[in-house]
Amino acid sequence: MIIMKHTLSVLVQDESGVLSRISGLFARRGFNIESLAVGPAEKQGVSRITMTVNGDNRTIEQLTKQLYKLVNILQVQDITNIPCVERELVLMKIQAFAENRSFILDIANIFRAKVVDISHQYLIIEVTGDPGKMVAIEQLLKQYGIIEIARTGKISLVRESNISTEILRYNLNPDKSSVINL
Template identity: 65%
Template sequence: MKHTLSVLVEDQSGALSRISGLFARRGFNIESLAVGPAESPGISRLTMVVEGDDLTLQQMSKQLDKLINVLNVIDLSKFPAVERELMLLKVAAKNEQRSSILDLVQVFRAKVVDVSDDALTLEVVGDPGKLVALEKLLKPYGILEIARTGKVALERASGVNTEMLKSSSNLNNLPA
């Protein structure tokens, strides 16, 4: 199972190295990592996606908590959370294909951020599933380059689990 960890750390040199080293020594691959300033000066938030069972991740969280600069570790996979990712995608776009590509851009609420004679560069923000879906639809046109930020996430203050709402509304739409 994939887990999204939110880790608050003191903004000190070497903190990221110690955290990634802990995962590397245990043979864990960090699938996604985003780091940036948190709500308080001198504090950074790391959002990482790792794969493993609940017991193993619980043990890793405890070991993370023991590191000097780590202030707090939360496994957001256990709580309702808002998750977003940014993707820049450069797609081949010949004149005869542009209108169909631009139709997809509108559906996915993406933005065209650069245009050339033979390519469009798009910016799209959303949950990781949305990004994968757009990438899949644009693949036949010819994807030239992709850059993704990795997932950032925060626990929902409302406590509302939108994933549960999506699945229950899908059940309501099934034919009788």
């Protein structure tokens, strides 16, 4: 039994109480939802919920079956091992004194982050990208003093091309000596 992070994409009818029923199901089964993002889907009256949950394959399969039993659930898909485009948004308020500001701005530039607010002592930057990018920039900026972080849940859509960027990164860079951004 291997426990890993699973990403579930759930289409629901956009009605009150749907999210409450889903979170209740997870709570009753003792599962923590690590990441949650909800928003309108491609059809009016339908919302897409993207959530990240820890569990083994068998348990996630059982949760999927339980989700289908709830009212207003249209589709549940475990997209963990399917090639997807994944994104998150993070806002970070960083202590940015004059002597450190240029270093912080250089890091932000490398990660294609945007400065969205500035004051004498602080910068607020906006970073968009895959979850790994969020962890990497946070680790680099910790040394300067991260005051606050607001992070969205992961959103994800299945790639119709069925091409995995992880496989591309490895095939284009088998020695892993340099970074390839896709």
